[in-house]
Amino acid sequence: xxxxxxxxxxxxxxxxxxxxxxxxxxxxxxxxxxxxxxxxxxxxxxxxxxxxxxxxxxxxxxxxxxxxxxxxxxxxxxxxxxxxxxxxxxxxxxxxxxxxxxxxxxxxxxxxxxxxxxxxxxxxxxxxxxxxxxxxxxxxxxxxxxxxxxxxxxxxxxxxxxxxxxxxxxxxxxxxxxxxxxxxxxxxxxx
Amino acid sequence: xxxxxxxxxxxxxxxxxxxxxxxxxxxxxxxxxxxxxxxxxxxxxxxxxxxxxxxxxxxxxxxxxxxxxxxxxxxxxxxxxxxxxxxxxxxxxxxxxxxxxxxxxxxxxxxxxxxxxxxxxxxxxxxxxxxxxxxxxxxxxxxxxxxxxxxxxxxxxxxxxxxxxxxxxxxxxxxxxxxxxxxxxxxxxxxxxxxxxxxxxxxxxxxxxxxxxxxxxxxxxxxxxxxxxxxxxxxxxxxxxxxxxxxxxxxxxxxxxxxxxxxxxxxxxxxxxxxxxxxxxxxxxxxxxxxxxxxxxxxxxxxxxxxxxxxxxxxxxxxxxxxxxxxxxxxxxxxxxxxxxxxxxxxxxxxxxxxxxxxxxx
Numbered sequence: 001x002x003x004x005x006x007x008x009x010x011x012x013x014x015x016x017x018x019x020x021x022x023x024x025x026x027x028x029x030x031x032x033x034x035x036x037x038x039x040x041x042x043x044x045x046x047x048x049x050x051x052x053x054x055x056x057x058x059x060x061x062x063x064x065x066x067x068x069x070x071x072x073x074x075x076x077x078x079x080x081x082x083x084x085x086x087x088x089x090x091x092x093x094x095x096x097x098x099x100x101x102x103x104x105x106x107x108x109x110x111x112x113x114x115x116x117x118x119x120x121x122x123x124x125x126x127x128x129x130x131x132x133x134x135x136x137x138x139x140x141x142x143x144x145x146x147x148x149x150x151x152x153x154x155x156x157x158x159x160x161x162x163x164x165x166x167x168x169x170x171x172x173x174x175x176x177x178x179x180x181x182x183x184x185x186x187x188x189x190x191x
Numbered sequence: 192x193x194x195x196x197x198x199x200x201x202x203x204x205x206x207x208x209x210x211x212x213x214x215x216x217x218x219x220x221x222x223x224x225x226x227x228x229x230x231x232x233x234x235x236x237x238x239x240x241x242x243x244x245x246x247x248x249x250x251x252x253x254x255x256x257x258x259x260x261x262x263x264x265x266x267x268x269x270x271x272x273x274x275x276x277x278x279x280x281x282x283x284x285x286x287x288x289x290x291x292x293x294x295x296x297x298x299x300x301x302x303x304x305x306x307x308x309x310x311x312x313x314x315x316x317x318x319x320x321x322x323x324x325x326x327x328x329x330x331x332x333x334x335x336x337x338x339x340x341x342x343x344x345x346x347x348x349x350x351x352x353x354x355x356x357x358x359x360x361x362x363x364x365x366x367x368x369x370x371x372x373x374x375x376x377x378x379x380x381x382x383x384x385x386x387x388x389x390x391x392x393x394x395x396x397x398x399x400x401x402x403x404x405x406x407x408x409x410x411x412x413x414x415x416x417x418x419x420x421x422x423x424x425x426x427x428x429x430x431x432x433x434x435x436x437x438x439x440x441x442x443x444x445x446x447x448x449x450x451x452x453x454x455x456x457x458x459x460x461x462x463x464x465x466x467x468x469x470x471x472x473x474x475x476x477x478x479x480x481x482x483x484x485x486x487x488x489x490x491x492x493x494x495x496x497x498x499x500x501x502x503x504x505x506x507x508x509x510x511x512x513x514x515x516x517x518x519x520x521x522x523x524x525x526x527x528x529x530x531x532x533x534x535x536x537x538x539x540x541x542x543x544x545x546x547x548x549x550x551x552x553x
Contacts, residue, residue, distance in 0.1 A: 015260065015264045017257070017260060017261070018258065020260045021257060024253060024256050024257065028248055028252070028253065028256065029244055029245055029246060029247065029248055030244045032248040032249075033243055033244050034247060037243070038288065042249070046248065046249050046251075046252045049248065049252060049256070049258070050252060050255050050256055053259055054258045054259050054263075057259055057260060057263050058263065099361045106225060106228070107228060107232060108228055109224065109228035109231050112228060112231040112232050112235055113231055113235075115235060117239065117242060118240060118242075120235050120236070120238065120239035120242075121239045121242045121243055123239070124236065124240060124243060125243065127394050136493060143236070143237060143240035144240050144243060144244045145244070145540065146244070149203055149207055164203065167203070168199070171202050174236075175232070178232075178236065179232075183234065
């Protein structure tokens with residue numbers, strides 16, 4: 001029988017160290033990678049990850065139910081936006097995003113299958129760095145953190161349709177970058 | 192399902208394996224190589240993100256985050272425990288958990304224990320020898336044996352002096368209370384008690400030295416006159432303390448020296464505790480007998496003769512000698528001589544034809 005994160009949280013907030021450790025095992029890595037991919041700063045990513053867990057335990061009475069994952073990544077997202085604002089970042093997450101055209105080049109199935117897992121991770125990492133902050137954060141929340149579209153809408157405090165649009169636009173940008181890289185890789189490897 | 196619908200659905204699908212096995216998706220995938228490539232790309236992308244997400248965080252981060260829970264729980268307990276404490280004593284103990292409070296509490300408790308231990312020490316001063324510390328005047332507590340002897344003498348109708356003659360100890364005690372100047376010449380019967388008197392002096396001086404409070408003003412009565420006056424007061428107090436003391440005894444003890452000398456002529460034993468006692472009559476009993484036998488009083492006898500010679504008929508009771516003097520029965524010279532001490536008066540008692548005049552307290 002699988003224990004849900006919410007059940008682990010009930011035990012952890014009462015002082016169960018084992019439950020707290022399992023929660024860190026579930027969300028510690030994704031939260032850290034979320035900050036690391038969005039800030040490109042290892043120390044800051046660690047500090048922000050620690051702060052997320054500190055905040056969730058301090059405000060443990062505030063969690064009244066719902067998805068624990070959404071609650072944790074909402075805190076992480078708010079911390080990231082605060083950090084962006086402190087560093088003079090441009091205004092993020094504007095409501096009216098420009099329409100994004102599908103510019104991805106078609107990639108053959110055998111080319112995709114030939115790409116190794118490590119190569120794929122490296123290409124994703126490179127493409128994420130090239131993405132704009134809004135798209136990168138959205139992609140990270142969905143594909144790194146594993147949030148569903150409804151959970152993303154909850155975390156980003158926006159309607160479900162808007163969340164779908166954001167994910168789709170972010171994926172078009174990312175896919176275009178990845179396909180471009182794959183084509184380059186195909187040429188390099190002579191496939 | 193066309194390619195656009197497939198692309199939109201595959202991007203929103205949470206589980207690609209489940210999505211690809213749906214009938215519409217499976218039918219489209221069989222006939223569309225681009226969508227198969229798209230599915231393969233999506234699987235590679237998600238595997239890549241999953242690989243990134245599973246990358247380990249720094250090792251020290253895990254320790255820091257694990258410590259968050261313990262630290263927050265301890266802080267929460269410290270904040271919540273006082274409100275959860277049932278009684279005031281629990282809250283007091285919780286408030287004393289801080290280090291300075293612990294030190295203060297330990298110091299106070301140690302002081303309390305020390306005070307209790309000091310107060311529980313036995314008193315070094317002898318209880319059986321009380322003394323007037325401020326004046327340095329010795330006050331000997333009568334030995335219980337003497338009280339027993341007094342009671343025994345009363346019950347057996349035997350004088351205390353007789354008992355004192357049987358044992359020289361009370362006489363020795365009396366001499367010990369007398370001034371040293373008077374003790375220079377001891378009676379023959381008490382010479383054998385000289386070492387005892389010296390021991391009593393030594394103990395009394397030691398007790399004086401022990402019982403004097405450092406810095407307190409003390410008075411030592413060395414002159415024989417002062418000692419006598421103090422002794423006279425002490426004698427009156429001693430009589431007053433005795434329930435069997437008669438009014439005549441009290442009157443005699445408080446009387447001036449001249450009157451006491453006059454009474455001494457009648458009954459020398461009644462004047463002072465230090466006067467040589469008569470052979471068989473104790474002082475207090477002698478004073479009572481003197482008051483009751485007016486025939487032994489020359490002043491009373493003179494007054495009786497004066498009344499009988501004048502033929503004056505007086506009623507039984509107190510005699511107002513001032514009234515007699517105003518009426519010419521009593522010359523002024525005799526009035527001064529026959530005036531009774533204050534508080535007392537001459538009392539006339541008639542037994543048949545015989546008159547009896549004696550002093551009686553009003």
